[in-house]
Amino acid sequence: MSRNDVTAWSRLGMPAFRRVQLGILVLALGLFASGCSPEDAREGAPAKPTIALVMKSLANEFFVTMADAAEAHQGGNEGRYDLIVNGIKNESDLAAQVALVEQMMGLGVDAIVIAPADSKALVPVLARARAAGIQVVNIDNRLDAEVLAEYNLAIPFIGPDNRKGARDVAEFVLGGLAPGANVVILEGVTSAHNAIERRRGFEDAIAATGANLLTKQSAAWDQTKAAEVTAAILVAHPETQVILAANDNMALGAASAVAFAGLEHDVAVVGFDNISAVHPLLEDGRIAATVEQYGDQFAVNGIELALDMIAGQAELSDRETPIVVVTAADLPPQEPAATTQ
Ligand code: ALL
DSSP states (O other): OOTHHHHHHTTSOSOHHHHHHHHHHHHHHHHHHTTOOHHHHHHTOOSSOEEEEEEEETTSHHHHHHHHHHHHHHHTTTTTOEEEEEEESSTTOHHHHHHHHHHHHHTTOSEEEEOOSSTTTTHHHHHHHHHTTOEEEEESSOOOHHHHHHTTOOOOEEEEOHHHHHHHHHHHHHTTSOTTOEEEEEEOOTTSHHHHHHHHHHHHHHHHHTOEEEEEEEOTTOHHHHHHHHHHHHHHOTTOOEEEESSHHHHHHHHHHHHHHTOSSOOEEEOSBOOGGGHHHHHHTSSOBEEEOOHHHHHHHHHHHHHHHHTTOOOOOOEEEOOEEEOGGGSOOOOOOOOOO
C-alpha cells in the first residue's frame, strides 16, 4: 500500500472525520504490513511530496468546506502531491491537535498546513516538526508572534484581517440602531488569535457607534455552548438588542436561544464564516449578517505555498486574504419550490 491509498480513502464521500481516521489507519497498516518504519517509508517514498492538512473541529461546516476544497485541489493535481486530511472533534481539544501533528511527523509527511486551535500551545510541536525538516504553513488562525520568536521560528501565515471583518459586520448592524444599543459579545476560544482579533473588532465598532456593551463571554466557537451561554445572558440582560458572535456556529446557537427566550423586542444576531447553515436564518432575519472569509481558499493557498516551500522556491511572507460582509441581499435567489402536477 502506498501513500496514494490515503488520498483514495479520503475521497470516498464519508463524513470527513471518519474518512480521515480511516485514511491514517490504512496508511499505518500499509507501513506495518510492509515491515517499514515511518522513516523507511520516507526514504522509499514516491518523488511526490505528501502534505498533511491539520484543521480544527470537523463538526464545524467551515472546516468541512475547507477539507473538500483541499481534496478537490489534490484531485486536480494528483501527479504533484498526496494529501492527508485531519481534524479534531472538539473545538478546544488542543492536546488532540498536538497529537495529530505528532502523528503526521511519525508518518513522515513533507509539509503540514495547519489551522491551529490555539495560537501558543501548538508552537512547540510545530518547532519539532520544523526541526525534523517538515515545512509548516499556518492558515486561518495566526500563531503567536512572541512564542514563534522564542522558538526562533519563521512560519508564513495565510488568513484574513479578522479585526476588520468583525468591525465591519458589527458596524453594519449597529449603524442601523440609535446610539446606546445594548450589545453582547460571544467570543471564540480566547487563546486563539483570531478570536481575540474579532473581539477587538467588535469592541471597535461598539466604541465607534456609541453602543453599550452589556457583557462579553466565550462560547468556545461551539453552537451548543453558545445556546446555553446566550440563554443565561438573556435572563440576566433581557434588554439585549444585539449579539455579536465571533463565528456562525455560535450565531446559530445564539439565534436558537433568542427564539426560545420569546422577548418582546427584536434581537439582531451576527456571525462570521458564511457557512451554508446560516443562509436560511439570513433569509428570515434570525441572523442579520455574517462575514465571508473564503476558508476554502486558505487550505488551497496553504498547500500551494507548502509545495513551493518544499521545492525551495517560496518567500516566507504572510498573505492576507479577503473578507466581505454577507447579508440576505447577497444570497442567490431561492429556487422556486418544485410543483407537482
Ligand atoms: C476559526 C475560523 C472560523 C471557525 C472557528 C472554529 O479559526 O476562522 O471562524 O468557525 O475557527 O474553530
